[in-house]
Amino acid sequence: MKNLNRRIGLSAFLLGAAAVAPLRAFGSTCGELGSLQLPNTSITSAVEVAAGTFIPSYEKSTSERKIYPAAVPAFCRVVGVIHPVAESTIGFEVWLPVAAAWNHRLQGVGNGAYNGRISYGPLENAVNLGYAATSTDTGHTGGDVKFAIGHPERIADWGYRAVHVTTEAAKLILNKYYGAPPVHSYFNGCSTGGHQALQEAQRFPDDYDGILAGDAGNDRVHLNVGFLWGFAAVHPDGQLILPDDKLPLIHKAAIDACDAKDGVKDGILEDPLACKFDPAVLLCKGPETAACLTSTQVEATKKIYAGPRNSRTGEQIIAGYAPGSEVITGGDYTGWKNFITGPKEPSRLDVWKYWVFNNPDWDWHTFDYDHDVTTGDARMAEVNASSGDLRAFKAHGGKLMMYHGWVDPVGPPGDAIAYYDKVEHVVGGASKVQDFMRLFIVPGMSHCNGGQGYELAGGARGVDDPDGVPKWPHPDAEHDMLIALDRWVSQGASPEEMIAAHRKDGVVERTIPVCAYPKVARWNGKGSSDEAKNYRCVNQR
Template sequence: MTARLFHAFCLATVCATLGTLSSVGIGAHRAVGAPAVAAAAQGDACAAVMGADLGLPHTTITVAEEITPPFAPPETFSSRGFTVEDVSFCRVAGLASPEAGSEIRFEVWLPPADDWNGRFQGIGSGGSAGAIRYRQLAAAVAGGYAAVATDNGHTSTSGFDGSWSLGHPVRLVDFGYRAQHEATVAGKAVARAYYGRDADFSYFVGCSQGGHHALMEAQRYPEDYDGIVAGAPANHWIGLMTAELWAGLATTRDPEQDLPRAKLPVLGAAVMAACDGLDGLEDELIDDPRNCDFDPGVLQCEGEDAGDCLTAGQVAAARAIYAGPVRPSTGESLFPGYALGSEHFEAPDGLGGWARYWSGITEPGGSTAQFMKYSVFEDPDYDLNRFDFDADWDRANNRSLGNDETLATALNAIDPDLSAFKARGGKLISYHGWADALITGHYAVQYYEDVLAAMGGLEQTTDFYRLFMAPGVAHCRGGPGPDRFDAVAAIERWVEQGEAPDRIIASKVVNGEVRRSRPLCVYPRVARYDGSGSIDDAANFACVNPD
């Protein structure tokens, strides 16, 4: 795989499943064979960063070293067994402490000056953060970018750990927004010191938690980046954590509502039968789940439980997952539910769709369990079954972090007023898979609609911000839909050449072979088959306004 192709794929999907890779071997840049004089000069420039006046009063540079491969970065839960093979670069590590108790670790990786493409890139994290993403740094530097990544203000042993927040409200502020900004400012200063000039363009790329921080950057720090890619963003953090808890409790709180993984293919097939053909094609992709009216009650067993039907309790669980959390006292929706088409699909580990998160479990887990226990209730032994979707929803939003900060103000990136980002000329691309069973695509649309209302409508918004919904695509990547696409190239063309993307071509690759391609269209447009040629070829589809 070439450096550019690896880089595009890795960043468009934010390398969601690269844990099986043991090394990066993408050597289109200066490596072992570099001339000794040039290598020595670059090593001197790298070492000089340590003593340079970076103008960062609360930041300390702890490492500045020239890296010649192979290089094994510090081991974290996301980099275990990872080695950078064919890329030389200057590695700078630092620590920012904007207030007492704040410890924001970051690293900046810089390609040699001759290989630098003039761009600076901020790399988003995933899960609940807690580790510098070395795989993504390696992909970025191999593509010619000066890049920065941060642990978002805490160190964890897993991507879903929440224990770091107990007794440390400052860390929640860092996690929510401050760490990404501090790392960005430091990263730019390091790059300026190393290259002797500012980057021509700055970009931020992230999916999931990285998408959350992408939108936080656009809302809070509009001057940080010229272009931003926000994939499957977890930007309504309180709402998302509540929705995940709701879905987990829907299948565990009442034993009658246990939804076995063996029943998910039955549910998924029924949804596909009801929804697939609504766009004129039966292609195992649901173009827009909002257009489909499906009730899992059609699958309720007429008698005894059987493999091809759902019990009354299982129907109730499915309905709850589709509906999303509500206030029991008023029926008010707190956050959208999961989309039709997210229930089941084949995955290499057998855990596609709800099977990975909401089925076959005994209690809610992952980030939501850790967040509720450590950040909301500040009690590692808190029983999640006690959660009250009236009072405890308010508690989750209003918990004080001091200095007029609450969990909601620190963690939610839901401000629809992006006028400052637009005014500085910033461009923003967001994408979200409709088959995402972790962060519902319904909220991506809801937030975008909020932005449309705040920014004066579709024309005024698409001047700088475009949303691409991806049928059949799961969380960041995966699922039956075409999930490989180059959002990075699209944002660069928009920022640097003024070419706003009307469509982005996505491919479904199986065993190295492209099985299907489709255009991802600017919301609210959708892809429609033109009536001739293969339905697996994007060339035979046009982006049109929905019926």
């Protein structure tokens, strides 16, 4: 029902789009797309799918299959493979709603982690909103990185190329089917999808008119340095020194120290940058107990907050994790346990072994936080989406909305801030960057969604469950990022704040404005602190 409500809530948006760009004569039938000839591309199937009947091909058994919601309209499903270079086998799909339901827009959707499969959940959401939509498997199958052993071009496929060539193919297919190009094209992704989004803005500025990039971890080599750093901090001699049962202690102390600084004591840090929490307040006065930290545990905690620095220059490699991220409730992640204290080895270790050093026996204990970072950046240049030069995207008229959870335990939110600041410097200052870019950092939100705080609606995760992303019961440009992005692109109305919600059992309990960085929300001191209308955006710096 909530998908149906979302569709009804967008009816004015869809009708408006149709009025802007009426269709020319109908182009091709769905079946005719199966014989379409495209450069370096094979169309393997083009079939009509009845409403509510699609089942992902990788579901293991009938009993485990999840039929996507009946509210999903009928669409034409085009499946193909692209071979831009000899080593490439890039699978992709394009979903085309019937002409009467199309909103005259294309939405590319991103992937998650290193997964090699089509993002069916985001495709479903996009088509349900009237978009023609496309997704890629990034050139491989499975979730580990060994697909690239002996095949360096497949790293390029995963890193940037697959999304670009899929977008090119999708536009040609769309134009053939409808007899008209899209009025606007958008890319929507979080996590690896956010990384893909920024690759598009940096490398292929004409592919999309608007880009929605969440929790990107776009400086991928440095993100993986951060995983090594955090793991090493809690395993200084090979043994875990900061057990998981100490994380709630640290979390409570951080919240107690800083919660009131934002004017509302609610267990959520609205502005962790203002939090100067020192874990030394938990230092044991005598023997270690469950209620205190040893000196080595204090130092490990400080390192996690600080993040890694170049061992020679002292330059920050990637930001540390924010206070409040130690323990997370709600969603797929639990906090530092996921990537720091819980694993038996550093997360993404295989990236270093197989992609950077080409040595399955490489010993992470030998990692040098100067030379090895430089080596990683050089050998993985096609993976990092770290360039701040978005001038071509700006010149294209493109608009970029980034968002990030303040308690993200995967990609630290400080990295998103660092990237925004880099772009600001390259394009020539605050007024220039604000012409085309916004960053929203969400209090208490985890990685893409979830967490004990708030969530923004409208983003796309590279997950299969179409209900795995938050939605607003009656979406509009104040509550839904995708609608806000479309309004910015099509009408020039820039989003200065987005309304985020805290939900319990799917019901909205509290709302707050998330202000465009560098502003933050402050309660007016009047009215309920659970209602967004009682906040204002103030300068953070």
